[in-house]
Amino acid sequence: MHQSIKIIFALFISVKLYATDYKPPIIFSKAEFVNTSTTRIPFKVIDQLIVVEVELLNKEGNFIIDTGSETLILNSVHYKASRSYRSNNKQRSGIHNEIEDVEEKYLQKLSLEDFRLENLNADVIDLSHIEKIKKIEVLGIIGFSVLKDFEIFIDMHLNQITLTKTDKNGERLSQKVYAETIHDSIDFKLKKHTIIIDAQIENKQVKFGLDTGAEYNQLNKNIDSEILDYFYPSKELKLTGASGKKLKVMAGKLYRVRLNDSIYFGPMKTVLTNLRQMNSAFGTNLDGILGFEFFAQQRTIINYKKQKLYFIKFPIIKP
Template sequence: MKFTKVSIYLIIFILLNSCSLNKAAKYLKEGKTEQENFTNTLPFDLKKGWIIVPVEIENKTYRFILDTGTPTLVSKELAQSLNMKAIDSVDAYDVYNKGQKNKYTRIENIKIGKTDFVGTAALINDFNATAIWASLNVDGFIGSNLMQHAIWDIDFKQKQITITDNESNLDLPDDLIENKMFIGVAGLPSIACKINGERIWNFPVDLGYNGGIVMPFSDFEKQIENGQISDFKKSDTQGIIGVYGKQNSSRESYTGIIDEIEFGNFTIKNEKVYSEQYLSKIFGLDFFKNYRVILNWNSKKIKLIENKETTNS
């Protein structure tokens, strides 16, 4: 049976050569918060599976998607309307190795809630190239290179985000779920976990992917062969949509139920996962929305508080 998965996977690999990578890494480390000893809370909307928050730039409010799986992005239209100057360019690639040359700009001040983030590098992107972005009517993406300069408490039950620079300002229970975060280029976070006892590294923590858990295709097939996954279904799919468009070729995919996923100090039972040929691995929003999620780049920890009124995907 053939089906199309319309979820979006937004990790951009900024590659080409060592010079390009070094320049990109330098720009994407820039930025800070203007305030110190701050805590503020703001509401967010969930639209078509993405977190949309209001931001303020030059005293005007815009709609941005909150996405840990990409650097900060602004639309071409927003960059033009605010007369944002390009400071450099780099070749950027999406999950399917489809690339464009992107110009960099710098957002001098972007206010999220009551917190001012200053000196944030952002890629200028053509959102009209993919129909889904145009339909969401958004002006940009808050990416990990901005988020790494604060602590983010995302409460899906209350639909609100608390931003702070001190985790002790958050009301956290003692019995929370905790896992180590590994921080990559542009502040992109990833985790390791065990799936049916097999450790798998570098799962991106990607709030810009509106699916759940994506398991590496080779690992999924290996566990089938070893009899570790018995409840699964094989299909053909048109693939996940990348930031630069949709793949036209079909590919093999699986959906299955994993007996045990060890996430830091917690074991998840009977969790549904997806696996697609040539696609790597992800922990996406459909998994995290069952929890209150605390992301702390300083301590390199992700903490989860289970929402008792929901069940896993």
């Protein structure tokens, strides 16, 4: 990679577009079904993005797991608009600039083997810039609208995601899901589709968004100067925004981040950037974004309905 990074965020306004009776299936190609409400899906890490193999609309290939995206996104390079759908070109707000030429599809039903998801909007966007930077074919992005009805265990130790179906209160439909023991948990707030957690840098209170699609953490460059003392810059990188436009940012490592007395982090790769547009778009006031670096240090379970994160310890590997 050319020292370019792609931190994927998407803010889309749902507009219903009426489809025909066509019912496209979505299948995680290499999924292992644990029980009728739980599946384990292996993933690849490509330039600090979580990538799974999916079959959708008779195509099979790479989809990025991105909690920072509100919807299921299809790459217009691979999924062309058809007469079966009405579509309008729209502009959507991205984090660093405007995303242009967004088409929408209304999917009546998505089927994940025994799981059924109904009435989902899929946004169709040109993602060719991601493919060019990552040097892989990307069919699309799986976001909040697909993930919200599951408890999601992101396990960087085994490189797999466990999805287990939950009821309206966030309770698992099956209790026999994890062989591991949950050792800690924290609450979070959900702002639209963004997970917001309270944290500390040294002894300063901060608010972070949590996003699986962020390759590097982001720290608001307008943050308190005492907090910036714990950001150690090292080099300049080019960040590719949601529309493919580039922005230079300062990259380094962020120290002394913790969620509570027992959940803390080693130095994390972080970029210093302006979060003004994101905060304006989401109506938030975030001090930063925690992404891949967070999940690399914490085996994390996300429960959207309970608005809780659960943590499982990494095993101690003896030499």
